[in-house]
Amino acid sequence: MAEFVYENDRLLFTEEMREEYTVLVPQMAPYHFEYFVSAMNSEGYKAELLKTTDYELIHEGMKYSHNDICVPAMLVIGQFIDAIKKRGIDAHKVALIITQTGGGCRASNYIALLRKALKKANLAFVPVISLNAGGLEKNPGFKVSPRLLHKLHDAMLFGDLMMTLVNQTRPYEIKKGETDALRQTIDRELEGYFQHKTLFSWHRQKRVSKKMIKRFKRIPVDRIKPKPKVGIVGEIYVKYSPLGNNHLEATLEQEGCEVVTPPLYDFFLYTFDSRAYDITQYGGPKKERFLLKMFIWYVEVRRHKIRKMLKRSGFDPGVAYKKLKKLANGFINHGTHTGEGWLLTAEMVDLIQHGAPNIVCTQPFGCLPNHIAGKGMIKKLKKHYPESNIVAIDYDTSASKINQLNRINLMVSNAFRMLEKED
Ligand code: SF4
Structure with missing residues (x-):
């Protein structure tokens, strides 16, 4: 049984827990989070995506948090507590992960609300991991290594690509269900994609994206009547x-x-760009601004290649x-x-x-x-x-x-x- 370690009253997710615990991930973007979880699992975590879509679970969120907080926070908190309480998950063997944007919004404070809610629900022994880009909270058992970071980047590219392909194909498919079936097949294949051990995977990522576009292009569609x-x-x-x-x-x-x-990638680029904007306007480390700009440039180079492939195949990029x-x-x-x-x-x-x-x-x-x-x-x-x-x-x-x-x-x-x- 993993030992509990605290830092300033915060329960840490330790290396021992990494071996034994399942990390529950709340569902936010169905096209992307599936791949994020595959990327995490390929790096030795035991992550599980919560797929519950029953709106009733919001009552769990409302019960354990102030009813003045935003709906997304209530739903995320409700989804976690609902999973622990009602879905037969061993509460002593789970950790929760939540993103912290670091911006001025309440989204940065969801993590504190979640911990408070867990305490109220007698689940204070469940560790909460913050996924953030600014080093806001650290845990010895959870590190975003360069390879995991790169896999998460690939997952984001695949998620955006899949969303584009499905949305532009499904409404026009002749045989109902063909688009969803192809999506499921590719999702299964992508689980294997993330198992690689190399740091960068540019060529593989490009090759897989090209293949995805080709396979969607082959689905027979009827676009005569515009929608x-x-x-x-x-x-x-x-x-x-x-x-x-x-x-x-x-x-x-x-x-x-x-x-x-x-x-979804536009939102993340916007978050990094906003930090760079603040450094320009109000001062701050120039090196950080340079790195943020470099990151945006790098992502855009990768995305540009995908946009080109989409355009060539007749999709709106x-x-x-x-x-x-x-x-x-x-x-x-x-x-x-x-x-x-x-x-x-x-x-x-x-x-x-x-x-x-x-x-x-x-x-x-x-x-x-x-x-x-x-x-x-x-x-x-x-x-x-x-x-x-x-x-x-x-x-x-x-x-x-x-x-x-x-x-x-x-x-x-x-x-x-x-x-x-x-x-
Ligand atoms: S943008 Fe901010 S205020 Fe609006 S729902 Fe999200 S966290 Fe809440």
């Missing part, structure tokens, strides 16, 4: 998580739309980060980087300019950053782009699903009307 493109933007958790947004992607597809969800950043000009300052900040506005401009003027702007109720950079921008965008058809949807513990659906349906019927007019 309205609907973009999903907003707060990071409710934007990607089906648990957080009541299965928004599936709902929109059922309504006959093609979903366009911006890449999306825009480069630098170009995306410029789209915020004239609407919102790049210094607005709490929560999703200027990125949210830039994503909406990008969607409007690239054939998806229909947008669902998802936001947790009471999420101040998103009310400014998301909902707050709709009027200005409408003035600039009269064709934009944006609906802001609040996700709240008490928000009725019917109300959300009614608003989404209204936006979708406008989208169809606009498409008919164009025709």
